[in-house]
Amino acid sequence: MTVCEAPGKVYLFGEHxxxxxxxxxxxAIERRARVTAEPREDDHVRVTAEDLSLDGFTVEYTGGTGDRPDIDAPAPLVEAAMGYVDAAVRQARSAADTPDAGFDITVESEIPLGAGLGSSAAVVVAxxxxxxxxxxxxxxxxxxxDRAYRAEFEVQDGQASRADTFCSTMGGAVRVEGDDCEPIDAPNLPFVIGFDxxxxDTGELVAGVRELREEYRFAADTVRAIGDIVRDGEELLAEAVPEADPSRELLEELGDLMDFNHGLLAALGVSAxxxxxxxxxxxxxxxHGAKxxxxxxxxxxxxxxxDAETPTALSYTQGCEEAFRAELATEGVRVVE
Ligand code: MEV
Known part of the structure; x- marks a missing residue:
């Protein structure tokens, strides 16, 4: 039996x-998805997931065909989660050159599903x-x-970027530009997350920004201005002491950039x-900043x-369903057992 866990992520800067x-x-943030894999004698795949839907579920299907499993899924989220688990199984089989390998798989996750925190990437990587x-x-x-990216690409019909899977694999902060991804140094950033x-709908939101960008010059300028914020943010991170507690001054400067970034995203019509x-x-x-x-x-x-105040204040905010602290996950995917 092997147990691996991989972190979710936030965008410090630069989405869209x-x-x-x-x-x-x-x-990467210290909220993880944990996957247990136990090889089987036959080519079946049995998936148990306690936390991926309100009720949890167990599904068993015959593997080895390369087709997506035909599952009578109890809920859309379960169906989506199964798609990712199945794509991960197919990548593992192909990597190990064992097309008929069967597994008992258990998935547990501390990352809210479908909330933009990279839960699917973490499940695929782990x-x-x-x-x-x-x-x-x-x-x-x-x-x-790379294989985790390909798994997401397949499930999301070509709509995946390398950012989530790379960040979940490597941990820490990451710089993404086109297909190039590289880890960068960062201090221990004290993230607080609020979830509504x-x-x-990522596809619709990306399409909305594209339309705006085609119609209005300001939108193209806004996209470029976000790029400038990212470059300024990278400089600040590069000057900080890696994996140390950041100074108040650094948090204030990073926070200002996050505030600007949020304002520009709102101008592009993707806030709520x-x-x-x-x-x-x-x-x-x-x-110090929020976006x-x-x-x-x-x-x-x-x-x-x-400090302590933000999670409490968020939990009393109308529209906030969950608020929690999440330190930077300096370690990416790791073996637990
Ligand atoms: C979505 O998590 C991030 C976007 O930039 C889309 C993408 O990069 O694929 C909005």
Whole structure:
């Protein structure tokens, strides 16, 4: 039996603009998905997931065909989760050159699903790592990140960026520009996350920004301005002491950039009332900065606050369903057992 766990992520800066070739900086957070893989004698795959839907579920299907499993899924979220687990199994089989390998798989996750925190990437990364290790064929991190990206690409019909899977594999902060991803140094950033319980439609939101950009010059300028914020943010991170507690001054400067970034995302039409309310509640509670993270439209905000007030203030904010602290996850995917 092999158990691996991989972190979720927030965008410190740069979502949406990254679609147009600007850099972005996602950062892994200490909220993990844990996948247990136990090889079987036959070619079946049995998946148990306690936390991926309100009721939890267990599904068993025959593997080895390369087709997506035909599952009578009890809920859309379960169906989506199964798609990712199945894609991870297929990548593991192909990496280990064992097309008929069967597994008992258990998935547990601390990352809210579909909230823009990279839950699917974390499941895929931990799943491929656990399954290949269980087969005695562990992958190096570069191949793991690449296979996890390919798994997401397949499930999301070509709509995946490398950011989530790379960040979840490597941990820490990451710089993404086009297909190039590299880890960058960062201090221990004190993230606070507010979740409105919903999720925007990434495809629709990306299409909306594209239309705006085609119609209005300001939107193209806004995308470029987000790129400038990312470059300024990278400079600040590069000057900080890696993996140390950041100074107040640094948090204030990073926070200002996050505030600007949120304003520009709002100008591109991807914020929402719930996200704006949480962003303002975090700022009012003393957070150094706050912005939406991910595609927007609903889902999560991320704030920087080393003190206690922001999670409490968020939990009293109308529209906020869950608020929690999440330190930077300096370690990416890891073997637990
Ligand atoms: C979504 O998490 C991030 C976006 O930039 C889309 C993408 O990069 O694929 C909005």
């Amino acid at each position: 603009a990254v679609v147009y070739g600007e850099p972005a900086v996602p950062a 799943g491929i790592d656990a399954a290949t290790r269980a087969l005695g064929e562990p992958l190096d991190r570069a191949e793991l990140a 319980g919903g999720a925007g 009332r719930s996200l704006d309310a949480m962003v303002w509640a975090a700022r009012d509670a003393g957070a 939406l993270t991910g595609a927007g439209g609903g889902g999560c905000i991320v704030a920087l606050d080393p």
